[in-house]
Amino acid sequence: MDKQLKRMATMQRIQTTGLEVFYQKGYYNTSIDDILKELSLSKGAFYYHFQSKEEFFISIVQNLLFRKVYSDLIAPIEGQEDPLNNILVCFDNALETAEHNFLDYGFVLSNFITEFNGKNPDIMNYLQDILKVWEVNLVTALQKGKTDGYVDRHVDSEAVATYLISSYIGIRTLMVEGNSKILRYKYIQQLRQYFKLIEYKEPA
Amino acid sequence: MDKQLKRMATMQRIQTTGLEVFYQKGYYNTSIDDILKELSLSKGAFYYHFQSKEEFFISIVQNLLFRKVYSDLIAPIEGQEDPLNNILVCFDNALETAEHNFLDYGFVLSNFITEFNGKNPDIMNYLQDILKVWEVNLVTALQKGKTDGYVDRHVDSEAVATYLISSYIGIRTLMVEGNSKILRYKYIQQLRQYFKLIEYKEPA
DNA sequence: CTATAAACAGACCTATTAGTCTTTTACTCT
DNA sequence: AGAGTAAAAGACTAATAGGTCTGTTTATAG
Numbered sequence: 001m002d003k004q005l006k007r008m009a010t011m012q013r014i015q016t017t018g019l020e021v022f023y024q025k026g027y028y029n030t031s032i033d034d035i036l037k038e039l040s041l042s043k044g045a046f047y048y049h050f051q052s053k054e055e056f057f058i059s060i061v062q063n064l065l066f067r068k069v070y071s072d073l074i075a076p077i078e079g080q081e082d083p084l085n086n087i088l089v090c091f092d093n094a095l096e097t098a099e100h101n102f103l104d105y106g107f108v109l110s111n112f113i114t115e116f117n118g119k120n121p122d123i124m125n126y127l128q129d130i131l132k133v134w135e136v137n138l139v140t141a142l143q144k145g146k147t148d149g150y151v152d153r154h155v156d157s158e159a160v161a162t163y164l165i166s167s168y169i170g171i172r173t174l175m176v177e178g179n180s181k182i183l184r185y186k187y188i189q190q191l192r193q194y195f196k197l198i199e200y201k202e203p204a
Numbered sequence: 205m206d207k208q209l210k211r212m213a214t215m216q217r218i219q220t221t222g223l224e225v226f227y228q229k230g231y232y233n234t235s236i237d238d239i240l241k242e243l244s245l246s247k248g249a250f251y252y253h254f255q256s257k258e259e260f261f262i263s264i265v266q267n268l269l270f271r272k273v274y275s276d277l278i279a280p281i282e283g284q285e286d287p288l289n290n291i292l293v294c295f296d297n298a299l300e301t302a303e304h305n306f307l308d309y310g311f312v313l314s315n316f317i318t319e320f321n322g323k324n325p326d327i328m329n330y331l332q333d334i335l336k337v338w339e340v341n342l343v344t345a346l347q348k349g350k351t352d353g354y355v356d357r358h359v360d361s362e363a364v365a366t367y368l369i370s371s372y373i374g375i376r377t378l379m380v381e382g383n384s385k386i387l388r389y390k391y392i393q394q395l396r397q398y399f400k401l402i403e404y405k406e407p408a
Numbered sequence: 409c410t411a412t413a414a415a416c417a418g419a420c421c422t423a424t425t426a427g428t429c430t431t432t433t434a435c436t437c438t
Numbered sequence: 439a440g441a442g443t444a445a446a447a448g449a450c451t452a453a454t455a456g457g458t459c460t461g462t463t464t465a466t467a468g
Binding site: 196 | 228315317318319323335360362371372373380381387394395400
Binding site for chain 3: 444449456458
C-alpha cells in the first residue's frame with residue numbers, strides 16, 4: 001500500500017530538484033537532462049511519472065511554489081491583529097530568508113511571471129492565481145485592520161495591497177545584485193515610514 | 205563615404221528587431237533565425253555584422269536599452285527643480301507609455317535582469333550599470349531637492365531611491381497582467397501619499 | 409567598363425533538445 | 439519460488455540551436 005507513497009516520494013524528489021534547476025537556469029534554458037543529471041535518473045524514469053516538460057512544471061507550480069508563497073507571505077498575515085505590523089514583520093522575515101537562502105520561491109514567482117509572460121498563457125494563469133490569492137489576503141487583512149482600529153478608515157486597501165506587492169517584487173528583483181542586506185534595511189525603513197501614513201490616528 | 209552609415213543603418217535595423225523579439229520571447233528562447241525571419245535576412249548577413257549572439261545582445265543593451273531608460277526615466281529628472289513632483293510625473297508618463305506601447309524598454313530591463321541573473325555575469329554587469337546610473341540620478345535629484353527646499357532634510361535619499369526603483373520595477377512586473385490602467389492609478393495614488401511624507405514641511 | 413571589396417545568401421556542421429520505445433531491474437502478492 | 443507489474447534505464451528520433459564556409463550579388467572607385 002505504500003506503493004503510492006513511494007511514487008509520490010519519487011515525484012516530489014524530481015519536482016524539488018526540478019524547481020531548483022528551473023530557478024537557477026530558467027525554464028526554457030533548462031533541459032530535462034539537466035535535472036536528471038542532478039538526480040542521477042534517466043529519461044525513462046522522468047517520462048514514466050510526468051507527461052511532458054510543461055505538465056511537469058505546472059505540477060511544480062501548484063505543489064511547491066504555491067505552498068511556499070502561502071506559508072511565507074500569506075499565512076503569517078491571515079487572521080492576525082495589527083495587520084501593518086504583521087506585514088512588516090512578515091516581509092522582513094521573508095527578505096531575511098531570501099538573503100540567506102539562495103533559493104527562495106516567493107521571488108521565483110515573479111521570475112517565472114516575467115519568463116512566461118506572452119509565451120505561455122496557460123502557465124501564466126497558474127502563476128497569477130498565486131498573486132491573486134496573495135492580494136486578496138492583503139486586502140482582507142487591511143480591511144479587518146480598519147474595523148479593529150489599526151488602519152485609517154480612509155485608506156484604499158486595494159491600492160495599498162497593490163503597492164505592497166509591487167514594491168516587494170521589485171525589491172526582490174533588486175536583491176539579486178548582491179548587497180541584499182543594505183537593500184533590505186532601506187526597504188523596511190521606508191515601508192515603516194509609509195505605514196505611519198496609513199495607520200489609525202487617535203482623533204485629536 | 206556613406207558606407208559606414210549604411211552599415212550602421214543595417215546594424216540598427218537588426219538590433220531593433222532583435223530587441224523586439226528578445227523582449228517577446230526571452231533571450232534564451234529566441235533563436236537568431238527567429239530574428240532573421242522577421243527581417244527576411246540570412247545567417248550570412250547577421251554574422252557578417254555581429255560576432256555572436258551574445259555580443260549582439262550586449263550591443264543592443266548598450267545602444268537601445270540604455271538610451272531608452274535614460275531618455276524615459278533619467279533625463280526627465282536631471283537638474284529639474286521640485287524633484288518629488290518631477291519623479292511623480294515622470295513615473296506616470298513612463299507607465300502610461302508602457303500601457304499603450306506594448307514594447308517598452310524600461311521594463312524590459314528588469315525582465316532581462318531576471319533572465320540573466322546567475323547565468324551570464326558579463327551581461328548582468330551591463331544591465332545593472334543602467335540601474336546604477338538611474339539610482340545615482342535619483343539620489344542626486346533628492347539631495348538637490350533638500351538644498352532647494354523641496355525635500356525634508358531628514359530623509360535618507362538612498363533609501364528613498366531604492367524604494368522608488370523597487371516599487372517601479374514591481375509595478376511594471378504586475379502590469380503584464382492586463383489591467384494596467386487601474387494598477388497605474390493605484391500606484392501613483394500611493395506614491396503621492398508617500399511623497400507627502402518626505403516633502404519639506406514649513407517649520408511651525 | 410572593370411576590378412575590388414563589402415554585403416549578403418544559404419547549404420552545411422555539430423551539439424543539444426523534448427519526447428518515444430524497447431528492454432531490464434525491483435518488488436509484491438500468492 | 440515464480441508470476442506479474444511498477445519503476446527505471448538508455449538507445450534512438452526528429453527538430454532545432456549557434457556558428458562556419460563557400461559562393462554570389464551589389465555598389466563604389468578609378
